[in-house]
Amino acid sequence: MSDDQEIFYVCSCYYTHNIFLSQFSLHVTYIDDETFSKNWRQILKNKGCTSDEAYTDVLKQVKTEVERRKSLGHKYLERRQKISEGYTPLHPNIYKLQTSYLSPKFLELVEVSKQDSTSKENLLKRINIEKGERIYSFPMFTEEFCHLFKEEIEHFEGTDLPKGRPNTMNNYGVLMNELGFDKDFITPLRLSYITPITRLLYPDWGGDSLDSHKAFVVKYKIGEDLSLNYHYDNAEVTVNLSLESDFSEGSLYFGGMRHLRLEETECTEYCHKPTHGLIHRGQHMHGALPISHGERYNLIIWMRSSRVRNKLCPMCDRKPQLIKTVGFGDGFTKTEKQTVDVCCAL
Ligand SMILES: [Fe+2]
Ligand SMILES: [Zn+2]
Numbered sequence: 334m335s336d337d338q339e340i341f342y343v344c345s346c347y348y349t350h351n352i353f354l355s356q357f358s359l360h361v362t363y364i365d366d367e368t369f370s371k372n373w374r375q376i377l378k379n380k381g382c383t384s385d386e387a388y389t390d391v392l393k394q395v396k397t398e399v400e401r402r403k404s405l406g407h408k409y410l411e412r413r414q415k416i417s418e419g420y421t422p423l424h425p426n427i428y429k430l431q432t433s434y435l436s437p438k439f440l441e442l443v444e445v446s447k448q449d450s451t452s453k454e455n456l457l458k459r460i461n462i463e464k465g466e467r468i469y470s471f472p473m474f475t476e477e478f479c480h481l482f483k484e485e486i487e488h489f490e491g492t493d494l495p496k497g498r499p500n501t502m503n504n505y506g507v508l509m510n511e512l513g514f515d516k517d518f519i520t521p522l523r524l525s526y527i528t529p530i531t532r533l534l535y536p537d538w539g540g541d542s543l544d545s546h547k548a549f550v551v552k553y554k555i556g557e558d559l560s561l562n563y564h565y566d567n568a569e570v571t572v573n574l575s576l577e578s579d580f581s582e583g584s585l586y587f588g589g590m591r592h593l594r595l596e597e598t599e600c601t602e603y604c605h606k607p608t609h610g611l612i613h614r615g616q617h618m619h620g621a622l623p624i625s626h627g628e629r630y631n632l633i634i635w636m637r638s639s640r641v642r643n644k645l646c647p648m649c650d651r652k653p654q655l656i657k658t659v660g661f662g663d664g665f666t667k668t669e670k671q672t673v674d675v676c677c678a679l
Contacts, residue, residue, distance in 0.1 A: 339544065339545075339639075339666060340666065340667065341545055341639070341658070341660070341661045341662040341663075341664055341665060341666060342653070342655040342656060342657060342658060342662045342663070342665040342666065342667065342673065343655075343656050343658045343662040343663040343665065344646040344648065344649060344651075344653035344654055344655065344656070344663060344665060345653075345654035345655075345656050346646060346648050346649035346651070346653075346654070347402060347648070347656070347663060348399060348402055348403060348656075349362055349363055349364055349399070350362050350648055350649050351648050352395050352398050352399070353398075353562075354391065354394065354395070355562075357377065357380040357381070357382065358562050359376070359377075359380065361373050361395060363395045363396070363399055366392065369392065369395065374388065377391060405497075405658075406658050406659045407659075408497070409497060409510075409511065409659060409660070410659060411495075412494075412495045412496070412497055412511050413510070413511055413513075415494060415495055416494050416495070416511055416512060416513070417513060419492075419494055420489065420492060420494055420512075422485060422488075423484055423485050423488040424481045424482075424484065424485050427478065427481050427482060427485060427518075428513055428514060428517060428518060429517040429518065430517060430518045430521050430522055433475070434474055434475060434478035435473065435474060435475070435478075435526065436471075436472035436473055436474060436475055436608065438459075438471060438472045439471055439472060439473050439474075439526070439610075440526075441459065442456060442459055442460060442471055442530055443525075443526050443529050443530060445459060446529040446530045446532070446533055447529050452533055453533040453534075456530065456533055456534070460530075461609075463601075463603055463611070464601035464602070464603070465587040465601035465603070465613075465617075466617070467534065467535070467613065467614060467617070468587060468601075468603065468611065468612070468613045468617070469534065469611070469612050469613075470603070470606065470609050470610065470611045470612070471609065471610060471612075472608055472609050472610075473572075473574055473608060473609060473610035474574070474608055475608070476607070476608055479576045479577055479607065479608050480577065482576060482632070483576045483577055483630050486507055486550050486630060489507060489512060490507065490552075496508075496511070497511055499549035499550070499551055499633070500549065500567075503549075503551045503552075503558060503561065504558055505551070505552040505553075505554070505558050506549050506550050506551040506552050507549060507550045508547075508548075508549045509548035509549055509550070509632075510547075510548070510660060510661075514548070515548070515660075519546060519548045519634060520546075522634075523543055523546055523634065523636055527543070527572060527634075527636070528540070528541070528543055530612070531543060531570050531612070531636070534612070535569070535570050535614060538569045538570055538614055538615075538638065538641060539569045539570075539637075539638020539639075539640050539641035539642075540569070540570055540638075542638045542639075542640045542641075543569065543570060543636040543637065543638050544637070544638060544639050544640075544664070544666075545636075545637045545639065545661035545662075545664040546568075546634055546635060546636045546637060546661065546664075547567070547568070547634075547635045547637075547661065547663075547664075548632065548633065548634045548635070549632075549633055550576075550630055550631065550632050550633070551630070551631050551633060552628060552629070552630055553583060553621070553624050553628065553629040553631075554624075554627075554628035554629075561620050561621035562620055563586075563588065563595050563618055563619070563620040564618065564619070564620065565590075565591040565615060565616045565617065565618050565619070565647070566615035566616070566635050567615065567635060567637075567647060567648055567663060568615030568635030568636055568637055569614070569615050569616075569636060569637055569638045569641050569642065570612065570613070570614060570615060570636045570638075571612070571613055571614075571615045571633065571634065571635055571636070572610045572611070572612050572632075572633070572634040572636070573585070573610065573611045573612075573613075573631055573632075573633050573634075574608075574609065574610040574611070574631060574632040574633075574634075575605035575606060575607050575608070575609060575629065575630075575631050576607065576608075576630040576631065576632065577607050577630065578605075578607040583605070583621060583622055583623060583624035583625075583629050584602045584603060584604045584605070584621075584622050585602070585603045585605070585611070585619055585620070585621055585622075586600045586601065586602050586603075586619060586620055586621075586622060587600060587601050587602075587603070587613070587617055587618070587619045588600050588618040588619070589617075589618060590614070590616055590617055590618065591616045591617075591618055591647075593618065595618070598618075602622075605629070605631070615635060615636075615647070616647060637661070637663070637664025638664075639664055639665060639666040642663075642664055642665055643665055643666060643668050646663075646665070648663075653665045655667060655671055655672070655673045656673070657673055
């Protein structure tokens with residue numbers, strides 16, 4: 334089924350789980366005030382949230398985040414509409430993927446991957462094998478394309494048009510679907526170029542059936558977001574591409590797969606190379622070290638396989654409880670006999 338026909342959903346845990354409190358580097362769950370107090374008050378106290386006033390502020394912060402998530406669907410549609418009517422792209426040509434934007438080396442990897450049964454060996458001979466388990470990198474776009482793309486993002490950032498946050502942990506950046514890059518750029522990139530490679534590298538993570546994505550550009554800058562806490566992605570496979578090299582430090586570090594604490598694993602580091610994509614399993618825990626100078630723009634593509642995630646939601650470890658939304662949602666699809674709740678916000 335094509336992307337246009339498939340209907341995607343979010344799991345109900347999106348409105349209750351994984352609410353990030355950056356001041357405590359803590360993800361919490363909220364169902365109601367009483368349960369929250371029972372589950373989190375002592376933990377927050379241990380982290381320095383001792384007074385009643387401070388606790389009330391945290392509770393307010395959590396509830397605001399829940400409300401933000403509930404209104405995300407229609408807010409997205411509003412923003413998309415305003416942007417498509419009010420934004421004049423700086424480089425309109427780059428909104429439609431062309432082969433010429435891609436690095437010849439990347440095209441070679443795609444071709445090799447599409448060949449016969451020896452493809453995987455041939456791919457592994459050509460792709461950069463990074464430190465850490467099943468982490469790879471490769472030149473992805475041309476320098477020229479990365480430059481134009483970064484200019485486009487900066488141009489959009491300079492407007493006063495509304496902008497959604499990329500995810501719950503990054504405060505600065507641009508969502509690719511809101512800007513209009515999804516249909517003719519990210520979707521064909523995923524289907525025609527990335528999937529032949531992920532089919533060989535991550536068949537156990539749905540690398541052969543990545544049927545939706547969430548793509549965004551994140552920005553790290555002195556005075557804004559500098560680093561990113563240790564986390565896993567809401568994705569089966571992630572591509573992380575560094576656009577240009579106007580920054581110092583800010584490497585990525587990888588630990589173990591999720592459920593393993595940072596202290597229990599040995600970390601490896603990856604230093605971003607401009608125009609190169611880094612590819613890893615979404616549930617491979619990682620974080621970004623602080624940049625010490627300049628600014629860094631990365632294009633992140635979270636790719637989802639409904640075949641894999643329909644069995645278990647990676648964010649709550651339960652069978653997903655489907656809720657209707659707009660666009661790709663969180664990449665779940667309806668399997669037989671599953672019921673769907675309609676989110677009150679839509
Ligand atoms: Fe991430
Ligand atoms: Zn869930």
